[in-house]
Amino acid sequence: MKAAERIKEQKREAILRQAQEQFATHGFEKVSVSEIAAGAHVSPATIYNHFGTKDNLAREVIRQLLLSLLQRYRGIVESELPFPEKLVAIVFDKAEIAGQYRGELLRTAYEGNQEMRELVDNLWRTEFNRLTEDLFEQGKRQGHVNRDTSHEALLLYLDIVRKGIFASSAELSATAAHSSLIRELNFLILYGLLGKEPGR
Amino acid sequence: MKAAERIKEQKREAILRQAQEQFATHGFEKVSVSEIAAGAHVSPATIYNHFGTKDNLAREVIRQLLLSLLQRYRGIVESELPFPEKLVAIVFDKAEIAGQYRGELLRTAYEGNQEMRELVDNLWRTEFNRLTEDLFEQGKRQGHVNRDTSHEALLLYLDIVRKGIFASSAELSATAAHSSLIRELNFLILYGLLGKEPGR
Amino acid sequence: MKAAERIKEQKREAILRQAQEQFATHGFEKVSVSEIAAGAHVSPATIYNHFGTKDNLAREVIRQLLLSLLQRYRGIVESELPFPEKLVAIVFDKAEIAGQYRGELLRTAYEGNQEMRELVDNLWRTEFNRLTEDLFEQGKRQGHVNRDTSHEALLLYLDIVRKGIFASSAELSATAAHSSLIRELNFLILYGLLGKEPGR
Amino acid sequence: MKAAERIKEQKREAILRQAQEQFATHGFEKVSVSEIAAGAHVSPATIYNHFGTKDNLAREVIRQLLLSLLQRYRGIVESELPFPEKLVAIVFDKAEIAGQYRGELLRTAYEGNQEMRELVDNLWRTEFNRLTEDLFEQGKRQGHVNRDTSHEALLLYLDIVRKGIFASSAELSATAAHSSLIRELNFLILYGLLGKEPGR
């Protein structure tokens, strides 16, 4: 019995891995269940036994993604890094790039399903935001961040930059070698278009 | 004969208008050619006479979008606004929000077609970038922008922030009323997370 | 244009004929749209262009059946036949046998669709019943039918016998040759199990 | 070992009970083997171990049904009721209503299987008919039934009325309260549309 369960679990994960990969590469609509099945060396019917619906499969992929994202995020926020480096780490966290397609996927999953909405709301609007507030509290306490700036605005800016980086990830990875460009980009994110580095 | 040509042109534009609208609202995959045809009071076959392919239609929609975008952009860059306001105008240009779905559309169009790729590359990487360089040259000349920062990095940052704002446009429009939040966001974009406004 | 419309109408009718035939022979669930399509020398997609849904197709089949049934029925009731022969004609009307499967089909169509329900209710409970009442009024006036028997009961009995004959049509047609058996059956329907023919 | 066999028998019967119930409620095609399995707290594979095929299961259900029907029928025929009441009891025997769906089931089972055909033929055309002949012999001996009417015709009429009542069972149960209607219906079955009750 143990062996059978292990095999089942392996298939389930193969399916999830394939789905995650293909959705990320080609988008939810462009990937057929048969393709995922083929990629996971499994019959389409097996996918339905496991997840019931293509939509459900997508939701499960998102759930896993969000959870792993949260874990990485918490790891960074609670690490011993200096505050500015935490910011940079968060903004560039490669794992997030896997979430590039979250926009599209989330819309599909989020709009179609009450349960999913609750999961995302709970996770994102509670856990993520709480962690981010902790982070900026640190930043303010250590004098890096302007005390007058509201948490709301900080959160929004961080989110925008992250999303923009996902959306640009193709170009970014193309120029990844130009580490000097990345350094400059970091600088712009931290000090803005018009800002000047304190010490300069 | 003039009349016949005018009618033909009107149909073509009705199709493009419908396509642009529906793609933006429901996404490329979710809109069928028949739906566009119905919306434009035209037979599906007519769409094929004009554009040959659904993908081609999408490409034409994008082409128009890019061209109009470029025009608006040029308008802002060559306007008489003070430099920081130009930046803000560009970043928030509402028209861009109409292009929110470009991500999805572009993928479809860009990946599938050599010609399209060339168009986008020419337009974006040439025209847009040249305009943006002009802009930052202004900024540097007027002392707003650090001379040491490369144009490449400035372009990238600007692009990231714009894309991030598209991706967040739902949340943004929800909180549009909170103009104080928007003001703070502007500040963060211009002066960064750690920066301090010169005069403060 | 006329030719095209004629061809379309021919295809539509070929589909309906095939559907009616196959549904009657094998039942709604056992017949696939592809089979009907093959039988009508048409692509499955064409069936969907014409009827939208397998259920809808079934509904259309029923609608036609009911309407033709009503017409035959009216023909009999309003004919010049003597009253007892009208009864026999109605009970045995061969066309009704085509409706053998109405039970199953009707359930599917009736339960699933408001519009259908209204059609059936209107046709059956209004037209059919009115005609039947006319019929029995004749019978009572001519002294054939007991004035004390309610129309409701007469209707019900007639319906039961008709449905029973559909259900037994296989056996009946097997013994159709035995016209003496049929004559006896007529007698039983008219005078019952215990009844005695007036003149005997 | 006795215990093991008893358990096996219990499962078999649970499966049959579930199958009978679900087939009667939703029809053969609409019920999946998995649903029956779930209802009987058993794995689908167990059903296949016991019955080999969904069709086989249906046949077994029918076999049981026919046998129990036969028993009830024999009970009525051999009872001490007066003849006319026996007729009424048979015609309205509620158990038959459970067989309402026999039409559909029988078609599936009967058409698909030689063995089944033989069973039904044996049971129905032998046992049932013999009992019915006994019944009408009683009726004739007691002077209720016309001696000139052939057994064949009496059998056929009885069958027709019974089948018609199944087919109308929905409407009948709807008006079940109107016992006066039922009384009238009985009268019509016994004395026909044109007949007159002897004593009246």
Place this chain on the structure above:
DNA sequence: AATGAATGAGGGTTCATTCAT
């Protein structure tokens, strides 16, 4: 040049059935 009808290819999904455990 425009159309309406027709279709091939493919998509999501279900289910009777099998098989290793």
Place this chain on the structure above:
DNA sequence: GATGAATGAACCCTCATTCAT
């Protein structure tokens, strides 16, 4: 003997695309 997992085949349906008119 019983099971849960897996699957092949089929089903209903959609849609980009073509073609006769």
